[in-house]
Each structure stands twice: as structure tokens, then as C-alpha cells.
Amino acid sequence: MTSATLLDAAMLSGPALFAALVVATFVSEDLTCLGAGLLVAAGRVEWFPAVAACFAGIALGDTGVWLIGCAAGGRGWVKRRLPESRLAAFSHWLGRHGGRTAFASRFLPGTRVPLLLAAGIARRGGVRFLLWAFVAALVWVPLVVLSVAFFGAAVPRWAVLSVAVGAFVAPRTGPRFFTRTGRLKVAAAVAKLWRWEFWPAWAFYLPLVPWYALLSLRYRSFTVWTAANPGIPAGGVVGESKSDILAKLPNEWIIPTLLVPAGEHGARLRLLRESLSERGWGFPLVLKPDAGQRGAGVKRVHDPADVEKYLLANPGPVIAQPFHAGPFEAGVFYARVPGEARGRIFSVTDKVFPAVTGDGRSTLEELIWVHPRYRMQAAVFVSRHPADAGRVLGAGEPFALGLAGNHCQGTLFRDGAHLVTPELEAAFDALAKHFDGFFVGRFDVRYADPAEFRAGRGFAVVELNGATSESTNLYDPAWPLWRAYRTLFAQWALVFRVGAANRARGHTPVRVRELFGLLRAHYRDRRLDPLAD
Structure with a gap:
């Protein structure tokens, strides 16, 4: 919500202001919550209607994204690109972990929209994911709006995020980064920012576009x-x-x-x-x-x-x-x-095929995640060997992770x-x-x-x-x-x-x-x- 939009909202009252806050969440949820907090601090609106309007807008937005996923799931182009085996596996995973994932995604920017779309496509666990997204919004919205209302706009976003994660995401019900494997997953995701060999193909090839254009002209x-x-x-x-x-x-x-x-x-x-x-x-x-x-x-x-x-x-x-x-x-x-x-x-190019060696204590999946390189493509390896992922490899037991001599295959x-x-x-x-x-x-x-x-x-x-x-x-x-x-x-x-x-x-x-x-x-x-x- 920009300063101009905030000023316009401040001139409204009652149902019109409530509707304006609801609509504003479709543009930016976070900025709308911050703006609503400033309106509460300025005495333009009571705290409960401000919180209710922001929550209603976020809930409507989440539902809309989820419904788009539901509609897309029945389309032929989605079915052709999403194998039946992967859809079944994701639906099973979402049925087991959808609640924790939905709650955590509220506090991890950039993750919620793709997860809501995927939940809409999934056959199992999708409704549960949406309901837990509502629960997370019930925590997030009052936290942001009331923090700004009581402490002012100077409250930094990172502080709100830190309080939210620390207070509401417990190890049992929170995201997986509270486990060792979860922390390694976070470390792998962060490392991809500078380990350019694992960048998505479109990102790596982007600088080639102007060179391609120059060659085409030449x-x-x-x-x-x-x-x-x-x-x-x-x-x-x-x-x-x-x-x-x-x-x-x-x-x-x-x-x-x-x-x-x-x-x-x-x-x-x-x-x-x-x-x-x-x-x-x-x-x-x-x-x-x-x-x-x-x-x-x-x-x-x-x-x-x-x-x-x-x-x-x-x-x-x-x-x-x-x-x-x-x-x-x-x-x-x-x-x-x-x-x-x-x-x-x-x-x-000299190709080195991926392999791990057992220690008598760790499962195959654990060995993959503790390896500084293999964790970068762990999803490829684990999905390739589902029957062995939970097996403990004996001390000194070698296990070949891949055969295809291709970088994206490991x-x-x-x-x-x-x-x-x-x-x-x-x-x-x-x-x-x-x-x-x-x-x-x-x-x-x-x-x-x-x-x-x-x-x-x-x-x-x-x-x-x-x-x-x-x-x-x-x-x-x-x-x-x-x-x-x-x-x-x-x-x-x-x-x-x-x-x-x-x-x-x-x-x-x-x-x-x-x-x-x-x-x-x-x-x-x-x-x-x-x-x-």
C-alpha cells in the first residue's frame, strides 16, 4: 500500500474502508497489513475491523489461488506435464505434511502461491492445506497489524518475521528446518545462490540472449x-x-x-x-x-x-x-x-558419476543430505531410489546414485x-x-x-x-x-x-x-x- 493509497483509505470510513483494505490485499498483503496498522495508530479505524478486513482479503486471495490450481488440475496440458506417479506421491506427502507446510509458508516469502496452486491440483490434502493457510493468516495478520499499531511504522519486517517464527512455529509442528535434514535443505537452497552450476537453465542462459542477438545481426x-x-x-x-x-x-x-x-x-x-x-x-x-x-x-x-x-x-x-x-x-x-x-x-568433459559409501549408521537419504554436493540435487537422487532411501548402508558399502552422464541427473x-x-x-x-x-x-x-x-x-x-x-x-x-x-x-x-x-x-x-x-x-x-x- 503506497502513501497515496493509504491517504485515500484514511478518507474512507465504515464499510468503504473495510472493502478498500480487502481489495488492497490483492495487490500486496504485507503492505496492506502495515497500512492498516498505521490507520489503527492514527485512530482512523478500530483494531478489530482492520484485522478482520486484512484477514478476509488474504483468505479470499488464498482461496482464489487454490481454486485456480483445482481448475488447472483437470486440464490436459497439466496432466501431460505431471506424471500420475508424481501426482500420487505429492498428494500422499501433502496429506501427511500439508498442515505444517501451509503454516510455515506464511512466514517464508515466495513459497505460498506455488504451494497453494499445487495443493489445488493435488487429490489429497489440498483442502487441509488451505485450512491451515487460514490458521497461519489468523496468526500473521494480528501480529503485523497490531505490532505497527502499537510500535509504529519503524518496526522492521525482519523483527516481525523473527517473532512470528519463534513464537508460533514449534519443532513438532513447525517447518522442517528445525531438524538436521531440514537445516541441510535450507543450506543447500541458500548455497545455490552462488553455486551457479545448479542455477535453473533459464537463469544461467539469460546472459546469452544479448550475445545471441549480436550473432544473429552479424x-x-x-x-x-x-x-x-x-x-x-x-x-x-x-x-x-x-x-x-x-x-x-x-x-x-x-x-x-x-x-x-x-x-x-x-x-x-x-x-x-x-x-x-x-x-x-x-x-x-x-x-x-x-x-x-x-x-x-x-x-x-x-x-x-x-x-x-x-x-x-x-x-x-x-x-x-x-x-x-x-x-x-x-x-x-x-x-x-x-x-x-x-x-x-x-x-x-570428464564425467564423475555420483556415489556414496555407507557408515553403518546412516540411511541412504541421510548420506545424500550430509554430502556437500549431493544435497544440491538430493530430490533427484531420493526420487530415483525410493526403495533404498530409508535403508541403512553397511560400513564401507558403496551405492551408485546415478548412471546418466548428465549434469542435471547428478x-x-x-x-x-x-x-x-x-x-x-x-x-x-x-x-x-x-x-x-x-x-x-x-x-x-x-x-x-x-x-x-x-x-x-x-x-x-x-x-x-x-x-x-x-x-x-x-x-x-x-x-x-x-x-x-x-x-x-x-x-x-x-x-x-x-x-x-x-x-x-x-x-x-x-x-x-x-x-x-x-x-x-x-x-x-x-x-x-x-x-x-
């Missing part, structure tokens, strides 16, 4: 980079078939791959079973969507029951590969400007410049030239011996990604942020340059409308198993 096209790889649809933007790409590489350099197309579930199972028998493949296998993104949906399966469960959860095209024991994996970002005789390795990325040799660069240059129409992208490979890998031998390609693949060494936590952005900007300058060179050779970039159509179609239709390895 090359006179917003989408010229989509011509970077004429042998891949749209250069490898999104949704390209992994199996089609691997089929264009020499068999001796790739992990054998089987495509299981979409179709009737029984037919897919028969195809996979017969193909395993014909090829002599055994378990474990790695299954993943043929058009996956950022490691989503990658899962190691150990028996036919796992296969059936995975195919049911992923009805789209899926590829199967024998599990490569590694134990090493790297991402090799390669580029060759059309017309130049040789390409080069832009970067190598893998640590380190700069692998020490692996680059002339022999390795020559090997990947020769490999890339076997693919007619490929010039820039990232090979994800597995290998057993670092010395042999540096010599350009003994590796197998897991998959090849096109123009929008990342030079993933930029996520090395040892790097300063400026170095990560220098690498990201250099990568995109290179992709634009390759695209422009191919345009000059007669290859046409996709149009802007077509590009956005590809992105929209992919993210609308993608349905992936949330419990990926």
Missing part, C-alpha cells in the same frame, strides 16, 4: 545455426532421433543400438525379447527415449520385469543398448568449419583438457567425417583406460548430439563464472559460424516459425520415466 539470420549440421533435422535442435544419428557412424565405434518404436505394448516386448536373443545381448541393458533431452529417461534395467515397467512408462520410441561397463565417460565437443580440411576438439562435470592429444583429435576428426552432413556437436563416449583413450583408441560412442548440445566442461565447479560464460559464448559463436558456412554452400536454415514449432511439439509430447538412473 550473420543476418536468427536461425542460421540450424544449418550447422545438414545431416541432422534442423541441425540437431531438439527431438532428433538418436538411433538415426548413430546409424550414420561406423559400427565399430558405437555401442550397438536397437530401436523399439512406439506401438502396441506386447509387440514392443516381443521385438525386444527376440532381438536380444538374436544379438546375444544379456542384462543389464540401458533403455532411453529415442528423442530424449538432458539425460532424462535413461535407465539401466536388470531383468524382463524392469523392461516391461519401463516400456509401459515410456510409450514413445525407445532405444536399447548393452550396458558399457566403462567405468569412464566423457563428452567430446567437436567442430569442423565446412571447407576446412581438419576439424578440432573444442572441449572434453553427474559431476570436470574440464577434461588433460585428455586431449593430437591422436585423440585425429580419431574424432576421422569419426566425424564418416557422417555426411555433420560438422559440430558433442560425442558422449565411454572407455575403460584413460591412456588408451588419449591415444585415440578403446572408446565407444553412446550418442551424438547436434548443434544445441553443450560444451559441458563449462559446469566444472572449479571454474569461475566468467570462464564458463567465455566458453558458452565461444561455443555459440562457433555454431553460428559453421551454420553460416553451410548456408553459403546452399543449405537452408529452418524458419523461425518452424523452429518454435519444433520446440513446442517436442516439449508438449515428451513423456519420460521420472525415475531415471
